[in-house]
Amino acid sequence: MKLATFVLSFFLTSVFYSFANAAVSQWTDFTLDNGHVFFPVNIEGIPTRVMLDSGAQINSINKAFIGKHQLELNRGSKVNVKGVYDVDTRNAYNNVAVEIFGLPIELDGLVEGNLGHHSNGMLLGAGFFSNFIVQLDYPNKKMRLLTRDVVDMREMANVKAVTQKGSGMPIAQIEINGKPMWLRVDTGNAGSVLIDRSSASKAGLLENVEGANASFGANSMGVNEYATAETVRFGPYQISDVQIRFPAKGQKTHLESQFEQTGSRIGGKRVVGLIGYDLLKDFIVTLDYKRGKLHVAVPQ
Template structure:
């Protein structure tokens, strides 16, 4: 992949490192996802940062092994992109991360082979998150220390949420806007909305029919796939996009992944549903996913609450 410079006038981000900005913590990739060391209720553990996970959750194995350290408050029927099932709910889970002890509530337990804790959309809504992909580090910034309106250089919106949770009984996990965030990009000269996904290995992932409709399957990908191929959860056909504009940057030879003809989808279809609320006029229906093969080149600063994002390079 190569950069084609469009605009190198980048916003200078001034951070106060002594107040309301956490220390940088290093991360690594495991199973194609960002992973950081944490302590959960005093126990050494690992956490995955997932920009599209509908809730924060503990792995089943970790919750069962250390159940005496958590306050279990019940079982709910929970629905997300993986289906509908009964899950245990825990309150007041203490997580040591970013040099501080952070309490988490309404954490569910579900299978996770890669980490003990997954921090998803509720976590992304709490603070501005800055992910320095080239240097494999990240930190949190409070909203009073950074004006995202001044530095945002890419349009972001909530996306249509067709996998909203369903709940039986009096107990529920607070919804608190659990929708993914989509960003506007330009693919081969056409504007598209793509889900921001910090776990997707390809630069862009689309359904085969959508890619065919846009005539994107003309050029087979010729780049090095050694580090990426193992992170695909299902078989994929790989192609190359001649041009992808993200924010003020234009990239060439971007990896496009689609399912093989007749094969299992790499991304689930999103169906528009009748909804009410203040977000309905802003919600968008995504055309695909923007993933790590693109994000790895940038420092990504994102605020889910205001739906604003900045991409910068060193």
């Protein structure tokens, strides 16, 4: 996995050289599909698309894509993947030929995953987000990459956020019905905000359950209930009537254990869920994944 991160880092550096050593890349259009961010790539010479997921610590290749094109890839070591509802053991592949932003590279440590239809070729997680500042303009469906010498996120950030010790994942504080909560910043969560049942109780949501539906994690599915929060504060913005999901009574999840590091809390902060697409969709989101800095703004 360390090699995969190095190769991806080298590739991302090359992206900037392709823009005449610019410290800001050109805007690239992306597709929003059910709340997921996709852009085109080639894998083993086959046109497909990649999903960006800031909540994933691994890079994945779709099992359905491998099967559809009968690819015989170089297998590496198996890895354990912990999702919201279950833990699974997966195959990993090395020396996978990928062309992204027009640049050919080979990726190691691509973990076999279930990414839906075979047209979804792969997923990029922490290895993509940690090297640069990533700016996602959700309303206009475009993205760009910035180097850290261009933007001082310590000054620019307007959402209270930190980096998780151990995993390096960014977490942010929002308020639901006036109750502050720490959540993981997760562009791969295509639904609404997801919190644990205890936090939903503290926010007064259990008394106003509107329904329940199935939710699919990385490995399996579960049942979530949902209710509408009167207010959610996200940085300088207060948003009314936001749907919040939480596990149904008796539903086992790994929401909290996903964030545990050697049995301790993250700097004393209890992480209780995920920020999702429904909260991000109206904003330009600027994320410094590595340093745990976050800025949100409404397009002018």
